[in-house]
Amino acid sequence: MALVKRGKTWHTHFFVDGQRFRQSLETTDKREAKSKEKDLIAQAKAGKLAPWSQQFARLSFSEAAERYLADRIAHLAPRSIRTERERLKPMRDFFETTPLTRITADSAREYVGQRKQKGVANRTVNMEIGILRRILKRAKRWHLIVDEIPHLPERCDVGRALSFEEKARLLRMAATKLEWETARLAVILALNTTMRGCELRGLRWSHVDFMERTITVRRTTTKTDAGERSIPLNPDAWAAILELRERAKLSFGGEPRPDWYVFPHAEGKSMPDPTEPMSGWRSAWRSLTQTIQCPACGHLQKPAEVCRNGECKGDIRVLKSPLAGLRFHDLRHHAITELSEGQASDQTIMSIAGHISPRMLRLYSHVRMEAKRKALDALSVRPAATDGGSPRGGYDTKDDTNSPAQPTAQPQVIENDGGQCRTRTCDLLLVRQAL
Numbered sequence: 001m002a003l004v005k006r007g008k009t010w011h012t013h014f015f016v017d018g019q020r021f022r023q024s025l026e027t028t029d030k031r032e033a034k035s036k037e038k039d040l041i042a043q044a045k046a047g048k049l050a051p052w053s054q055q056f057a058r059l060s061f062s063e064a065a066e067r068y069l070a071d072r073i074a075h076l077a078p079r080s081i082r083t084e085r086e087r088l089k090p091m092r093d094f095f096e097t098t099p100l101t102r103i104t105a106d107s108a109r110e111y112v113g114q115r116k117q118k119g120v121a122n123r124t125v126n127m128e129i130g131i132l133r134r135i136l137k138r139a140k141r142w143h144l145i146v147d148e149i150p151h152l153p154e155r156c157d158v159g160r161a162l163s164f165e166e167k168a169r170l171l172r173m174a175a176t177k178l179e180w181e182t183a184r185l186a187v188i189l190a191l192n193t194t195m196r197g198c199e200l201r202g203l204r205w206s207h208v209d210f211m212e213r214t215i216t217v218r219r220t221t222t223k224t225d226a227g228e229r230s231i232p233l234n235p236d237a238w239a240a241i242l243e244l245r246e247r248a249k250l251s252f253g254g255e256p257r258p259d260w261y262v263f264p265h266a267e268g269k270s271m272p273d274p275t276e277p278m279s280g281w282r283s284a285w286r287s288l289t290q291t292i293q294c295p296a297c298g299h300l301q302k303p304a305e306v307c308r309n310g311e312c313k314g315d316i317r318v319l320k321s322p323l324a325g326l327r328f329h330d331l332r333h334h335a336i337t338e339l340s341e342g343q344a345s346d347q348t349i350m351s352i353a354g355h356i357s358p359r360m361l362r363l364y365s366h367v368r369m370e371a372k373r374k375a376l377d378a379l380s381v382r383p384a385a386t387d388g389g390s391p392r393g394g395y396d397t398k399d400d401t402n403s404p405a406q407p408t409a410q411p412q413v414i415e416n417d418g419g420q421c422r423t424r425t426c427d428l429l430l431v432r433q434a435l
Contacts, residue, residue, distance in 0.1 A: 002014070003025075003030070003033055003034065003037060008028045009024060009025070009026065009027065009028060010024075010025045010027055010028070010029075010030060010033035011023065011024050011025060012025055012033070012036075012037045012040060014037070014040075014041060014044075016041065016044040016045055019044070021040065021044055023040060024101075025037060025040075026101075043140070048140050048143065056100070056138055056139045057099070057100045057101050057139035057140065057141055058099055058100070058101065059099065059100060060096070060097040060098060060099055060100075061091070061092065061095035061096065061097070061098050061099075061100060061103065061135075062092050062095075062096060062097065064100055064135055064138075064139070065088050065091070065092060065135065068131075068134065068135050068138070069081065069084065069085060069088070072084065077219075077220070077222075079198055084131060087124075087127060087128050087131055088128075088131060090115065090128065091111065091128060091131070091132060094111050094114065095107070095111075100135070100136060100139045100141055101139075101141065103132075103136065103141065103145075104145060105144075105145035105148035105149060108129070108132065108145060108148075108149050109148070109149065112125055112129065112149075112152070115128070122152035122153060122154050122155075123152075123154045123155070125152055126151060126152050126154065129149065133146075159329070159330055159332075159333030159363075159364060160326065160327070160330040160333060160334070161330075161333055161334045161337040161338075162326075162330070162334045163370075165322075166322055166323060166326075167191070167334070169322065169323065170187060170288075170289075170323055170326075171184070171187065171188070173288055173291060173300075173323075174187055174288055176300065179284060180284050180287070180288050182263065182267060182278070182281050182284065183281040183284040183285050183288055185240045185243060185244055186200050186263065186281060186328075187328075187331060188236055188237065188239075188240040189237055189240050189241075190328065190331035190332060190335065191236075191331050191334065191335055192233075192234050192236045192237040192240075192335065193215060193231045193233070193237055193335070193352075194231070194332050194335040194336055194339075194352055194353040194354075195215075195217065195231070195332070196222070196227075196329065196332055197280070197328050197329060198221065198222070199217050199221050199222050199227070200262075200263060201221075201261075201263055201277045201278050201279075201280065202218075202220065202221030202222075202261075202277055203215065203217075203221065203261065203262040203263065204258065204259060204260065204261055204262065205245075205248075205256045205257065205258050205259075205260050205261075205262060206258035206259060207262075208241060208262070212232075213232060213233045213238055214230050214231060214232050214233060215230070215231045215233060215237075215241075216229075216230045216231075217229050217230075217231065217354065222354065227354040228354070229351065229352070229354045231352055241262075244262055244263075247267075248260065248262075248264070248274065251264075251267065251272055251274075252272075252274055256274065257274070259275065260274035260275065261274055261275070261276065261277045261278065263277065263278040264276070264277070264278060265277060265278055265279065266278075281328075285328055287302070288323075289321060289323040289324060289325075289326045290302060290303060290321050290323075290324055291321060292316065292319045292320065292321050294307045294309065294312060294314055294316055294319075295314070295316075295319075296312050296314040297309045297311070297312040297314065299312065301316075303316075303319065303320065303321075304316060304317070305317040332353070332364070333364055333365075335353075336349060336353050336361070336364045336365050337364075337365055339352065339353075340365045341371045346358055346361055349361060349365075
């Protein structure tokens, strides 16, 4: 164990169980250096400080982030890797070349503050800090700041279940324009299969069983292992699949191949490619959910101050679509809600939706107020009076819970010594007579 001063900064050099540790103590004060050295030795004995983690901790944040992503490729789906790469962008801009050893609780809190000033949601900030946590854990540095980084509160209403009117409006509006056709078919499948948007985009024709009328969601297209499942197609979903099949025949001049995507890339444009998946229907979805209808002339249009119909010019600045803010992922929430309200068992719902735990099922299920009202209304039903009078207003143990005894038929056993085989087994007759 030795303290060495290089320039004005103290460094430590010690061995624990035959392993060599060398590290800067980042201080010019010798007393503080001795205290930090004792802490480092304790961490090394507890297994929280290892040579490989020391090397990783010396890397800049950008280099450490690249190594972190490279290690995560084996454990995450390609889409999840892209998501984590996007979440790392603002952190790279903030920390840049800062070594992991220089990332402190103060700098982490400063990063959170800057993100909140830009209006970023708490959940997004928490997920970004989650990546920082995993990187610093690998460098054995997270335990130094964990107590000073609070978890921001998140909204509990993670999803939305549509009302009957909202669902009808969504399907009706989606059928009004040709450019919304792809979004309309995706909406029908999501509402009737609980499939996620990424699962629909990754769906190939080989995943559709036309004999059994089922769709198989593969591990390569879903988020987790629990998402791999087979989903039977109801009449609405089956009709959507057949329509997509006919579209593929018209677009590519023949029966779709098994390796082609059900939602092909650039469909409807000059160079569609069925071997690549569609990137999404974000523009069509945004336009579909934000479109309003002028109450004076009925013209469908985007939100504006004045109706775009030249003959109307009505004031529509206060109009807002009831579907505004609806996410495509909310259709999955709605489908699971309808399954819950339809009295399907939890096991059945988890098998269809791909959930692995009842907690996740409760997170996605939103029993609507109307279903709650019907359930409570059923408690106020009173049994009718048996004497022909008006229904009674209450319950009593003897009259209401115990039903009156009804005469039941009693079996009689009659032995007959006659018969062709002259045996008691053949001659035993059971005759049921009502007394």
